[in-house]
Amino acid sequence: MKTQKKGELFELVIPDKWKNVTIETILRNHWQAPKKLIHSLRMAGDIKVNGESISWTQPLSPGDTLQLHLFKEVEYDVPPTYGEIDVLFEDDHLIVINKPAGIDTHPNHQETDSLANLVAFHYQARGESCRVLHIHRLDHDTSGAIIFAKHPLSKAILDRLLTERQIKRTYRALVHGRLKQKKGTISEPIGRDRHHNTRRRVSPSGQDAVTHYKVLEYKNPYTLVEVQLDTGRTHQIRVHMSHIGHPLVGDILYGGKPIFKRQALHAARISFPHPLTGEWIECEADCADDVGL
Incomplete structure (x- = not known):
């Protein structure tokens, strides 16, 4: 096209x-x-x-x-902050970025050190007037591929593709223990933990959540796994892997030991049809720090 x-x-x-x-x-x-x-x-x-x-x-x-x-002059909805970003794919309609660990996807209040602030600076440096429209999020301490739309039509279509599970996200995680099954599916609803503000837990009253995993390598006493999501609940991989007795290494919130400064979780690949042309886009994201991935 x-x-x-x-x-x-x-x-x-x-x-x-x-x-x-x-x-x-x-x-x-x-x-x-x-x-x-x-x-x-x-x-x-x-x-x-x-x-x-x-x-x-x-x-x-x-x-x-x-x-x-489509490309109207608009004011940035988050203030631009100087910094470098690792761009995996970019055109007039969207950008895919390899998010580093230790940074929020979008400012929660008035912060200026989120990934969205860096994206705003990237647009500004290119002379583009775009809203910073994230399609999905990654946790503060999770690294890897993430999509931002550049205008409302692109965002609306990408939001739908995400809902329809046409955006395929593949993660790599290092978990405690040796998984007995080489591959499996965890289908357990996830809800808030009423005893802890930031935790989630498997709960019969929670939202449906489906996680597929397969073993890539045994690294005694750990296991390197590849994970794909059918749903995108908050902390889904971390909750599900902990639920089956294999919390992520470094994920102290869900039972992991502080071997690393963060949970060993990285969004390694993302693939999806382009929102306007239908062209298939596939991006690979290297993990920038050493957390066994």
């Missing part, structure tokens, strides 16, 4: 497979954009075809150029 950015416009050339589609069907069926966002685009007159405003129900032809006013 041929696309390009011209100033504040995103241009998409209608492919042969979209013969006789309309603006309405592209937004509602192909991209499945939220109704509120579609209404906003319509009211603002933000979509044209071949430079002209047309009816959203008029059939389009292969070769027509769909023009969307």
